[in-house]
Amino acid sequence: MIEGYLRADGRKGIRDAVLVVYLVECAHHVARRVVDAANDPGVQLVGFPGCYPNAYALAMMKALTTHPNVGGVVLLSLGCEGFNREELARTIAASGRPVETVVIQQAGGTRAAISAAQDAVETVRARADAAVQRVPMALSELVVGTICGGSDGTSGITANPAVGRAFDTLVDAGATCIFEETGEMIGCEGHMAIRAATPAVAQAIEASVHQAEAYYRAMGYGSFAPGNAEGGLSSQEEKSAGAYAKSGTRVIDGVIRPAEAPPGPGLYLLDVVPPGPPRFGFPNIVDNAEIAELIACGAHLTLFTTGRGSVVGSAIAPVIKVCANPETYARMGDDMDIDAGRILMGVATLADVGAEIVACVTRVAAGEPSRSEALGHQEFVLTYKDMAGEPADAAVPRGPACLVGSG
Amino acid sequence: MTIDAIRLSPDDNVVVTCRAVNQGATILVDGVALTAAETVPIGHKLAFTALDAGAGVIKYGMPIGSMTHAAQPGDWVHMHNMKSDYMPAHLRDATGDMAGEAA
Numbered sequence: 001m002i003e004g005y006l007r008a009d010g011r012k013g014i015r016d017a018v019l020v021v022y023l024v025e026c027a028h029h030v031a032r033r034v035v036d037a038a039n040d041p042g043v044q045l046v047g048f049p050g051c052y053p054n055a056y057a058l059a060m061m062k063a064l065t066t067h068p069n070v071g072g073v074v075l076l077s078l079g080c081e082g083f084n085r086e087e088l089a090r091t092i093a094a095s096g097r098p099v100e101t102v103v104i105q106q107a108g109g110t111r112a113a114i115s116a117a118q119d120a121v122e123t124v125r126a127r128a129d130a131a132v133q134r135v136p137m138a139l140s141e142l143v144v145g146t147i148c149g150g151s152d153g154t155s156g157i158t159a160n161p162a163v164g165r166a167f168d169t170l171v172d173a174g175a176t177c178i179f180e181e182t183g184e185m186i187g188c189e190g191h192m193a194i195r196a197a198t199p200a201v202a203q204a205i206e207a208s209v210h211q212a213e214a215y216y217r218a219m220g221y222g223s224f225a226p227g228n229a230e231g232g233l234s235s236q237e238e239k240s241a242g243a244y245a246k247s248g249t250r251v252i253d254g255v256i257r258p259a260e261a262p263p264g265p266g267l268y269l270l271d272v273v274p275p276g277p278p279r280f281g282f283p284n285i286v287d288n289a290e291i292a293e294l295i296a297c298g299a300h301l302t303l304f305t306t307g308r309g310s311v312v313g314s315a316i317a318p319v320i321k322v323c324a325n326p327e328t329y330a331r332m333g334d335d336m337d338i339d340a341g342r343i344l345m346g347v348a349t350l351a352d353v354g355a356e357i358v359a360c361v362t363r364v365a366a367g368e369p370s371r372s373e374a375l376g377h378q379e380f381v382l383t384y385k386d387m388a389g390e391p392a393d394a395a396v397p398r399g400p401a402c403l404v405g406s407g
Numbered sequence: 408m409t410i411d412a413i414r415l416s417p418d419d420n421v422v423v424t425c426r427a428v429n430q431g432a433t434i435l436v437d438g439v440a441l442t443a444a445e446t447v448p449i450g451h452k453l454a455f456t457a458l459d460a461g462a463g464v465i466k467y468g469m470p471i472g473s474m475t476h477a478a479q480p481g482d483w484v485h486m487h488n489m490k491s492d493y494m495p496a497h498l499r500d501a502t503g504d505m506a507g508e509a510a
Contacts, residue, residue: 153423153450156467157415186493187469213493222494232423232451234464234484235491238471245467307450327449344425344449346410 002365004137005071008096012137013068014300014365015042017316018125020074020117021065022047023088024081027113030104031076034117041373043121044315046380053082056258056385062091063259063296065099069316071128072098074120076113079105098127140174140265142365145294145302146246147180149287152231152307152325156242158353159305159324159340165354166303166361167248167267176262178297179247180270180290182212183223183283187237188244192269195252204255208271212283215273219282227308231325246305257387258293270297280384288312288381291319301364303357311335313377318370320360322353337364337371412436414455416468421452421484423466428453441481451485454478464489 004012020043022031028047035045046064048057065073065088073092077085085101092099100120107113146163148155167177185192189209196202216222222236233239253266262268272293273283284290287310291302295317302317304310307324309332323329326341333339337360342348364370411434412422422436430446441453452466458478463470476488 153452155450157413157423157450187471191469217494222491229486232448232485234452234486234489235472236493237469237491238464238466241467241469241471325450344410 002137002139002142002362003134003367004141005068006133006135007068008131009066011068012135012141013070014137014142014367015069015317016071016128016132017042017044017069018072018074018121018128019065019070019316020045020076020121021061022076023083023085024051024078025049026051026078026081027076027104030102030110030113030117033114034074034076034121037114037118038121041376041378043125044378046315046382047076048083048382050384051081052384053084054384054386056387057382058084058088059259060292060296060382061088063261063298064292064316065092066095066097067295067298067316069300070097071132072124073100074117074124075099075101076117077101077103079103096131098124098131100124137365138174139170139362139365142170142361143176143178143262143298143300144170144361145178145180145270145291145297145299146305147287147290147294147302148184148243148246148305149310149312150306150308151228151233151239151242153233154231154326154341154344155305155307155324156238156245157324158343158350159307159322159338160242160245162338162340162343162350162353162357163246163303163305163322164248165350166357167246168250169354169358170361171248171250171265171267174265176265176268176298177248178256178262178268178270178294178299180272180294181223181243181284182208182269182271182273183216184240184243185209185269186213186216186222187240192244192247192252195250197251197253197266201252201254204271205252205269208255208269208273211275212273215278215283218278221282231307246303256297258385259296261298268297270294274386276386279386283385285383286381288314288379289383292380292382301361301370303361305340309335311372311375311377312379313370313372313375315378315380318364319372319377320357320364320370321372322357335371335375412441412453415466418465418468420454420456420458420462420465422455424449424451424453439480444479444482447483451483454480454482454484456480458484
């Protein structure tokens with residue numbers, strides 16, 4: 001049974017982290033020293049490097065610091081950066097979570113700020129522990145994201161369709177599932193649109209993939225790395241077809257944007273590509289930027305499929321590794337939760353591995369560390385993005401209009 | 408049971424290797440014997456039928472690009488003889504240099 005952490009806002013988490021958040025790179029060192037000194041996997045480091053304000057980064061930080069896996073927050077500011085620390089602190093406090101802000105320029109420099117922030121972590125931890133209630137949590141209350149990284153020719157045959165089987169099981173159980181990266185759905189938009197719950201969702205799916213294609217074309221690179229080719233993938237659309245298998249077969253209930261929570265259970269596509277022409281560069285510079293977006297949409301945990309062999313985890317929410325390639329598993333099995341390459345060896349079926357993934361989700365939700373958690377991985381990436389610009393096709397419904405059961 | 412390669416959809420004109428296949432090895436896929444023209448690693452594609460230059464490459468029952476050069480059954484199908492119909496891919500060669508767009 002899953003014993004969740006009930007938060008004041010009524011949401012339930014599967015972990016109980018205290019986040020130490022640097023709000024500019026200038027506060028990173030102080031924050032890292034505080035987290036290192038805590039030496040507690042439940043005290044975690046996240047942050048944003050830039051000095052200029054950014055609405056997307058603020059929205060992401062609000063969603064991440066009030067995520068149900070988070071019990072309390074310590075904000076670390078240098079003092080002069082553009083990040084709106086007051087608004088972030090108000091949002092965290094309004095969610096019922098303890099929050100403390102340490103401003104390095106006010107505290108009196110590095111040593112004083114580290115000392116003040118260590119005290120703040122203890123205060124926040126104590127208040128979070130006093131506030132939290134453990135309650136039963138059903139599989140239907142889980143939000144599960146999926147992503148692929150280091151894909152190869154085996155990913156689309158083993159791990160991705162196995163995650164698709166798991167997604168079908170989870171959606172049927174009433175859970176909320178999110179798949180992502182419209183840039184890795186290029187070529188699949190027609191098939192996805194057929195699975196849309198409504199014509200508005202179908203239109204939003206096609207528009208999001210067309211925008212991804214235009215955006216990546218302008219950037220000059222698709223979402224296709226050299227390792228993908230070494231692993232046997234020959235084109236963006238071949239990679240897409242394999243990635244798309246992660247979504248399973250159920251109806252697609254809506255298209256959401258980063259930091260936007262799905263309005264109800266079901267299956268959702270996370271559109272990560274900004275509208276309009278490129279402004280701040282690649283939509284997500286690396287897998288962990290996408291994992292952070294899935295978490296900001298409420299994902300309690302993420303299923304990460306890999307063929308070449310990724311090792312990353314994440315702050316805030318566990319990452320479960322599903323290894324597609326039996327040769328990779330033989331080399332890197334210590335990093336992997338699921339050996340989906342057995343499908344290629346003829347010793348397991350897609351249904352077997354899909355069921356193993358659901359069982360692993362249940363165990364990790366119940367508190368068992370995933371492999372990346374056990375190995376101490378807590379990666380986190382958040383950079384500049386503009387999700388509020390004008391879409392290339394302004395007639396296409398965005399936001400609530402393209403979600404089922406709204407309006 | 409060891410599987411050498413699989414054809415993911417009945418419409419596919421390529422098969423995917425389930426293990427490394429050595430040059431000259433003959434493998435049986437859907438009742439058709441294919442002899443690998445060169446050694447191919449796991450997860451790569453072999454032509455299931457003869458493919459003309461310009462022909463669409465079908466995997467998962469979906470188009471995944473077009474042939475830039477012809478291939479015979481058993482030939483390796485990859486970036487040296489096919490390309491994306493959407494956008495070019497980028498490579499990194501063994502020396503670490505970016506090799507730019509695929510052919």
